[in-house]
Amino acid sequence: MGMIKKEEIRGRQDAEGKIVCADCMEDDDWKDVREADLFTDDHVEKSDDLFFCDLCGNQL
Numbered sequence: 001m002g003m004i005k006k007e008e009i010r011g012r013q014d015a016e017g018k019i020v021c022a023d024c025m026e027d028d029d030w031k032d033v034r035e036a037d038l039f040t041d042d043h044v045e046k047s048d049d050l051f052f053c054d055l056c057g058n059q060l
C-alpha cells in the first residue's frame, strides 16, 4: 500500500456503503480504513461523479 497524506483524504466509504467526509470521520473511521475505501483529491478530481457526505450533505 502506498502512502496517502491525510490532507488529501476527502472522505471514506463505510462498511454499509455510506460516504462520510473527512470532517465527519471520527477517530475509529481513521484507524479502521482500507485504501480502497478512501476518497482522495485524486480520486474525486478524476471521477466524472460527484460525491456527497451521507452525514452532513457536503460535497467531497
Ligand SMILES: [Zn+2]
Binding pocket: 020, 021, 022, 023, 024, 053, 054, 055, 056, 057, 058
Ligand atoms: Zn460530512
